[in-house]
Amino acid sequence: MSPLISLPSRSPLRHAISLLVxxxxxxxxxxxxxxxxxQDALEHSATLNSxxxxxxxxxxxxxxxxxxxxxxxxxxxxxxxxxxxxxQSYANSAAAGSSSTSTSGEDYNGTxxxxxxxxxxxxxxxxxxxxxxxxxxxxxxLQLEIDQQQLLYDVSExxxxxxxxxxxxxxxxxxxxxxxxxxxxxxxxFSVGLVAITDVNEAKAAFDSxxxxxxxxxxxxxxxxxxxERLTGQQYASIASLDDELPIxxxxxxxxxxxxxxxxxxxxxxxxxxxxxxxxxxxxDIARSGHLPTLDAFADYSYSDNDRDELRGHNEDVQVGxxxxxxxxTGGSTSASVRQNTYSLEATQYDFEDQRRFTTQQVxxxxxxxxxxxxxxxxxxxxxxxxxxxxxxxxxxxxxxxxNIVDVLDAEQSLYESIxxxxxxxxxxxxxxxxxxxxxxxxxxxxxxxxxxxxxDSKPVSLTSVDDAxxxxxxxxxxxxxxxxxx
Numbered sequence: 001m002s003p004l005i006s007l008p009s010r011s012p013l014r015h016a017i018s019l020l021v022x023x024x025x026x027x028x029x030x031x032x033x034x035x036x037x038x039q040d041a042l043e044h045s046a047t048l049n050s051x052x053x054x055x056x057x058x059x060x061x062x063x064x065x066x067x068x069x070x071x072x073x074x075x076x077x078x079x080x081x082x083x084x085x086x087x088q089s090y091a092n093s094a095a096a097g098s099s100s101t102s103t104s105g106e107d108y109n110g111t112x113x114x115x116x117x118x119x120x121x122x123x124x125x126x127x128x129x130x131x132x133x134x135x136x137x138x139x140x141x142l143q144l145e146i147d148q149q150q151l152l153y154d155v156s157e158x159x160x161x162x163x164x165x166x167x168x169x170x171x172x173x174x175x176x177x178x179x180x181x182x183x184x185x186x187x188x189x190f191s192v193g194l195v196a197i198t199d200v201n202e203a204k205a206a207f208d209s210x211x212x213x214x215x216x217x218x219x220x221x222x223x224x225x226x227x228x229e230r231l232t233g234q235q236y237a238s239i240a241s242l243d244d245e246l247p248i249x250x251x252x253x254x255x256x257x258x259x260x261x262x263x264x265x266x267x268x269x270x271x272x273x274x275x276x277x278x279x280x281x282x283x284x285d286i287a288r289s290g291h292l293p294t295l296d297a298f299a300d301y302s303y304s305d306n307d308r309d310e311l312r313g314h315n316e317d318v319q320v321g322x323x324x325x326x327x328x329x330t331g332g333s334t335s336a337s338v339r340q341n342t343y344s345l346e347a348t349q350y351d352f353e354d355q356r357r358f359t360t361q362q363v364x365x366x367x368x369x370x371x372x373x374x375x376x377x378x379x380x381x382x383x384x385x386x387x388x389x390x391x392x393x394x395x396x397x398x399x400x401x402x403x404n405i406v407d408v409l410d411a412e413q414s415l416y417e418s419i420x421x422x423x424x425x426x427x428x429x430x431x432x433x434x435x436x437x438x439x440x441x442x443x444x445x446x447x448x449x450x451x452x453x454x455x456x457d458s459k460p461v462s463l464t465s466v467d468d469a470x471x472x473x474x475x476x477x478x479x480x481x482x483x484x485x486x487x
Contacts, residue, residue: 030457031236031237031238031239031240031241031457031460031461031462032236032237032238032239032240033239033240033452033455033457034155034156034159034239034240034448034451034452034455035445035448035449035452037155037159037228037232037234037236037239038152038155038156038445038448039445040232040233040234041151041155041231041232042148042151042445044232044233044234045151045231045232045233046233047147047151048147048148048151051143051144051147051148052144054140054143054144055137055140055141055143055144058133058136058137058140059137059140061133061136061137062130062133062134062136062137064133065126065129065130065132065133066130066133068120068123068126068129068130069120069123069126069127069130070119071117071118071119072117072118072119073115073116073117074115074116075113075114075115075116076112076113076114076115076116077111077112077113077114078111078112079109079110079111080109080110080111080112081107081108081109081110082106082107082108082109082110082306083106083107084106084107106308108306108307108308109306109307110304110305110306110307111304111305111306112302112303112304112305113302113303113304114300114301114302114303115300115301115302116298116299116300116301117298117299117300118296118297118298118299119296119297119298120294120295120296121295121296121297121322122293122294122295123294123295123296124285124289124292124294125286125289125290125292125294127289128282128285128286128289129282129286131282131285132279132282132283132285132286135275135278135279135282136279138275139272139275139276139278139279142268142271142272142275143268143272145268146268146269146272149268149438149441149443149444150438151231152434152438152443152444152445152447152448153434153435153438153443154231155228155231155232156430156431156434156448156451157431157434157435158224158227158228158231159228159239160242160427160430160431161224161227161427162221162224162225162228162239162461163239163241163242163427163461164224164423164424164427165217165220165221165224166221166241166461167420167423167427168217168220168420168423168424169214169217169218169220169221171217171416171419171420171423172210172213172214172216172217172416172420173214174416174419175210175213175214175412175413175415175416176207176210176211176213176214178412178416179203179206179207179210179409179412179413180207180210182203182206182207182405182408182409182412183200183203183204183206183207186199186200186202186203186405187200195405199404199405202405202406202409203405203409206409206412206413210413221463222463225463236462237462237464238457238460238461238462239460239461239462240455240456240457240460240461241455241456241457241458241459241460241461242426242427242430242454242455242456243454243455243456245454246426246430246454248373248374248377248378248426248429249374250370250371250374251367251370251371251433251436256363256364256367256368259363259364259367259436259440260360260363260364262363262440262441262442263359263360263363263439263440263441264356264359264360265441266440266441266442267359267439267440267441268441269355269359269441270352270355270356270359270441272355273348273351273352273354273355273356274352276348276351276352277345277348277349277352279348280341280344280345280347280348280349281345283341283344283345284338284341284342284345286341287334287337287338287340287341288338290327290330290334290337290338291327291334293324293325293326293327294324294325295322295323295324295325296322296323296324296325297321297322297323298319298320298321298322298323299318299319299320300317300318300319300320301316301317301318301319302315302316302317303315303316303317359439362439363436363439363440366432366435366436366439367436369432369436370429370432370433370436373425373428373429373432373433374429376425376428376429377422377425377426377429379425380418380421380422380424380425381422383418383421383422384415384418384419384422386418387411387414387415387417387418388415390411390414390415391408391411391412391414391415394407394408394410394411395408395411430451434447434451
């Protein structure tokens with residue numbers, strides 16, 4: 001009986017076309033590394049550039065508030081033509097019933113000019129608003145730092161997510177090929193009557209599952225590249241891979257409380273919440289200043305002239321003095337504003353305490369998680385060794401008839417799951433360590449530069465590095481019909 005499913009032979013023409021396609025889409029000689037991509041993100045990130053513009057806007061707002069404390073100078077001027085006509089009628093007492101009319105008028109041109117200068121001598125509202133604007137600039141600077149550290153982490157996470165997806169895809173491809181060979185073997189054994197059709201069906205089901213996992217893993221890789229493109233606004237032909245010699249070590253310092261102290265001192269999120277409290281305090285001061293008087297110095301100068309025939313010369317007026325204003329009753333709005341801003345201050349104080357607790361909890365959890373990641377990487381590495389040994393033993397048992405094909409397929413899947421889990425554990429360790437630094441407020445470009453030293457472009461990762469032509473043989477296996485039952 002001949003085999004019912006076999007691997008198709010590849011024609012020379014098809015092989016040549018595959019080589020040409022692979023050459024055309026070969027990755028660049030120098031793959032982009034994490035540091036290069038991070039620098040691109042710092043320059044092109046729409047989110048970070050928006051934060052920078054907001055900071056500049058807040059800085060300009062400080063200049064606006066400062067302007068209220070400086071002299072205010074205004075000038076007015078006018079040029080006009082004056083025309084007046086007066087007409088009156090009255091009865092003539094000498095001749096009853098008669099009347100006379102008198103008409104008079106003026107017609108002339110005139111000009112006027114006025115200059116007013118005021119300087120606030122005491123205005124608590126304007127002063128507190130200026131002080132608040134300075135605190136708002138500092139607060140926005142902290143928001144910019146928060147956004148920058150978040151971008152550093154997001155880019156790093158997206159970068160390592162690509163590498164994670166690629167290693168998972170490699171494992172799924174290897175799994176599909178291995179199970180495809182197992183399916184071929186089952187077909188060959190079925191064709192000569194050594195195994196039942198159930199063995200072929202089991203192998204076919206396992207192969208279909210592995211193929212679906214490979215397709216999903218390839219999709220994850222493509223999505224990961226698109227995420228990185230969104231963050232940086234750039235496209236990358238290939239990126240450098242993570243060195244196998246990456247040291248998997250517990251975080252330093254090794255004491256969890258040291259990390260908490262570091263976060264309480266350096267976290268821009270905590271500092272931002274504290275700055276919000278200071279801004280709210282200034283809001284209370286501004287509201288209370290509505291009860292206080294204001295005192296201004298002023299100087300007024302006015303000049304006017306016209307060309308009336310009976311007048312010669314011009315008029316000039318100069319006035320210099322101080323002016324005080326005391327609000328007596330404003331309908332209760334000032335007192336209500338004080339209460340409103342006091343409650344706002346109270347809310348920011350609670351927000352600060354919540355942020356402090358949240359950061360503390362995050363740092364403690366991430367510190368513990370990184371320690372667990374170290375152990376998980378070691379355990380997953382040993383799991384690969386154990387799974388490989390178990391697979392070899394299961395295959396040997398299958399050859400002598402003590403194990404069935406389901407056992408072999410389970411062992412195959414267990415091995416490649418272990419390989420996939422090991423890759424997942426390594427990249428989880430890297431991203432958790434970076435997130436720990438972010439929560440502690442110490443994630444910087446220098447940290448990224450240090451991480452970048454463990455990358456290598458010897459095995460660049462790209463979408464085009466996934467050679468679909470190499471998968472054509474196992475794809476054809478899945479398209480073949482299931483063999484009929486053994487008579």
